[in-house]
Amino acid sequence: MNVRLARSSIAVAAALMGAACAGAPTTPASAPSATGSADLAELEALYYARADSARMNVHQADVAFMQGMIGHHAQALVMSELAPERAGSQALRTLAARTINAQNDEIESMRSWLAERVQEVPEVRHDHASMRASMPGMLSPGQLRELEAARGLEFDRLFLTYMIQHHSGAVTMVHELFATDGAALDDTVFKIASDIQVDQTTEIDRMQLMLDALPARP
């Protein structure tokens, strides 16, 4: 935070002084290109036409995956938002903050993928009742209540245990998607599903290390 404050004070100070001393950046009026502007307009039209036609070709398993994963991510947000008040360590608060940032962004990607294809976009609701407990790894209402009630190191232990369970479920969902005929041929779906698989597998490894490092209960 301090860094950003300091940077903006530099910007303000420089603006006040007329910013005369800085080496001016260049802004090319038009990029040098061997391609004429009429050709570029045609290529741009082609770019958007192809994007539109890719959106017409939708596989139902991809839609179900994106819709389900939004709900799955939503529960990780609910869990992570408990951390600032309850966590016993800074490391866990850092982990939870990054989870909130990452999963919010992925939810946004999945929502816009669905919206562009005129598919139903699930609302991200934070009430527990709306979460489909049938998906792999989802916490039961009882587990969520238990997590909500925990504090300090006990919260850390439960959070790590349940988030490993939750992430493992997401990885299972990716495996199921890839085992479906015709699924994940869409570049965006393949990318999001692969990234979820890789990121969450890495996070599970990291959380297991954190869990192993928790002290014995005093």
Added chain:
Amino acid sequence: MTMNTGAERRAPVSLRHALSLTALAVILSGCASGSAGPVSLSELAARNVPTPDPRVGLEAGLFDAGQTLWNMQLLSTTPPPREFIGATNSDLAFKGDYAIQGNYNGVIVWDISDPTRPSVAMSHVCPASQSDVSVYGDLLFVSGEGLGGRVDCGTQGVEQSVSPDRLRGIRIFDISDIRNPRYIHNVQTCRGSHTHTLLDDPDDDENVYIYVSGSSVVRPSEELPGCSSGSLDENPNSALFRIEVIRVPLAAPERASIVSSPRIFAGLVAPPQHGLAPEELAAVERARAEGAFILELPDNPQVMSDREANELLRRIVAGRGGTGSPMAQDSAFLRDLLAQEVEARLAAADEPRPGPTQCHDITVYPAIGFAGGACGGYGMLIDITDPVNPVRVDEVADENFSYWHSATFNNDGSKVLFTDEWGGGSQPKCRATDPYEWGANAIFTIENRRMRFHSYFKMPAPQTSAENCVAHNGSLIPVPGRDIMVQAWYQGGISIFDWTDPANAVEIAFQDRGPVEAQPRGRSMGGSWSVYWYNGVMVSSEIARGLDIFELTPSPMLTQNEIDAAKTARLDYLNAQGQPMFEWPASFAMARAYLDQLERSGGLSSSRIASVRAGLASAEQGTGAARRTALNGLAADVGGAVSGSADASKVRMLEAALRDLAGAE
């Protein structure tokens, strides 16, 4: 109890804060001219960087986006051929006058002999993501990972989840006639090839090796016999927790095959955090002096926050049935507990862990015998002197790193920089609200085969949520005497920074465009996938827009002599994950580059710099013995100034450069 408290982890940030305040003071004092003695590079950059940052607020557009450049210029920007429009441009490789660009629809070969006017020498449609490319001699290697890639290069995809038509692995083309590539072979792998590394072993003239990095799901054994996943406890043959090594016989590349699947992660006992930076260690010492509770882990002491300590003390008090404030005995008890904890952790550290399931990138640097592996939650130093049996020699982790993505060594191999591709590259991780340490680079020195953390560097201009942005691929710029890197940040543009001082990387040039599409229409993937210095220019693969070629322009942070010297280091070919050791022929540019650097550092007096410059100009006019004598005289003169210089090693480099120049034809 992972007891990294926020206070110590923020140490490098506080340092940056101090530097920014210095910069502020400079600006408020009215734009010092720079002639008043040596200033640090960061101060020099702060004086010169345009403010406000011109990268903020650029107009959106596919081929007409707003663009800004600082200390570099665009030589050309060329859209992809029609059949590749709308498909992602990925990584680059170089051979001779050609830049070979991967694309999710195939491969594009550009003739860049005139960098202001590149032309398509050949394009070959053969879909598969990511189509990362490498070259060696007459061979071209292309990665395939996506589910729609076909053995026959067809564009119809593969519908069935199990199919003999699917290609996931490495395709091999003969490009002896680069305009007519011949698809000669493929090697299928269990997880496909997200990226790959070409290793040219200095001790083996008959083969090259490919390390396959596959990060996707393991395919079923019905599709590729022998593939199975699962943990090693349950399945010793799991395709996870290993890399694949392909041997390519140069005389018969169609016989390329997997020769080993080393489990380089076995026995991993890395802590979840690398050792502390020097500033952080100093903070620990201060905390120790103030009597803080510290978990004394070797190389990584961790200070407990007051909150953590108070909670434990409260429990200890309660545990002895007491009430009220903790007493001396309780503090002693806690210190005892911490000592036990250290013992337990050290014992637990001997337990092998499964570690990551794969690597994303492995950058081989054959000249020093090491590779940098970016593998799941770890950065690894790998001994590659036996190419078929690479051995991990050190590993680091970092709680700020989400996903270790790639590695770049400095030229002498004393440092390594790892990137964190947090969010996988399609997410906007450079907004003003995203922490500086997340989705950034981490810089390490290598000492006795161990990596030691120093600092983070992240492209500093805040980007919009319409722009996918995170640390991605780049290369060294071979400026002798300095470590300078050019790096792609997707839609965060291109950033050039000096990391000679591993504790304080400084941005010295940049390029950026506005987003491909502005919100609220959506976020389209775009920006620079990768950018590499290749024989005097910087070539960037623009995901949506095609091929960009840039050159450096001089600035107080990088002079024309330094740029000219960088251009003397020539390569016959370059692969993204195969790092060449740059060598510079003797040149007047190199001697002048060192002089400029000594002027910047104050390592020689200005009068001596002036006299050596004059001597160089005069020697350059001379020929034969007269030139040799003049240059040797200058070398002797400079050699006499070594002792007493604040930058003695650079003075020695200048002396050697002068002697080499005297000895050159």
